[in-house]
Amino acid sequence: MSSEEKKGVKLYGxxxxxxxxxxxxxxxxxxxxxxxxxMPSTFALMLAIGIPxxxxxxxxxxxxxxxxxxxxxxxxxxxVIGTYNLIPTEYITSxxxxxxxx
Numbered sequence: 001m002s003s004e005e006k007k008g009v010k011l012y013g014x015x016x017x018x019x020x021x022x023x024x025x026x027x028x029x030x031x032x033x034x035x036x037x038x039m040p041s042t043f044a045l046m047l048a049i050g051i052p053x054x055x056x057x058x059x060x061x062x063x064x065x066x067x068x069x070x071x072x073x074x075x076x077x078x079x080v081i082g083t084y085n086l087i088p089t090e091y092i093t094s095x096x097x098x099x100x101x102x
Contacts, residue, residue, distance in 0.1 A: 011051060011055065012051065019051065022048070023047075023048040023051060023052060026044050026045060026047075026048035027045075027048050027049075030045055030048075030087065030088070030091065031087075031088075033088075035091075037090055037091065042091065045087075045091060049077070049078065049081065049087075050074045050078070053070070053073050053074040053077040053078070054070035054071060054073065054074045055070065056070070056073060057069050057070035057071070057072060057073030057074065058070035060073075
């Protein structure tokens with residue numbers, strides 16, 4: 001039994017289940033309108049979306065070897081999310097640009 005199996009799978013230093021729970025809490029808060037648009041909230045949202053996309057891209061064998069791995073899936077996934085407005089637009093547009101329009 002390897003040392004990783006003894007410790008359990010970790011995502012970014014935390015147990016996988018804790019990382020998944022925190023990501024779901026952040027995403028749920030965003031969809032309920034409770035997440036702000038300041039820098040810490042936006043950074044938390046970026047991690048909550050980016051961590052699952054990165055991990056999926058790292059674990060898909062053909063995607064990881066021939067297309068570019070997790071970071072490319074995170075970029076493409078965020079492009080799709082932004083293009084099709086799968087998250088509220090207040091999190092897609094930059095706040096300085098949004099203030100210039102108003």
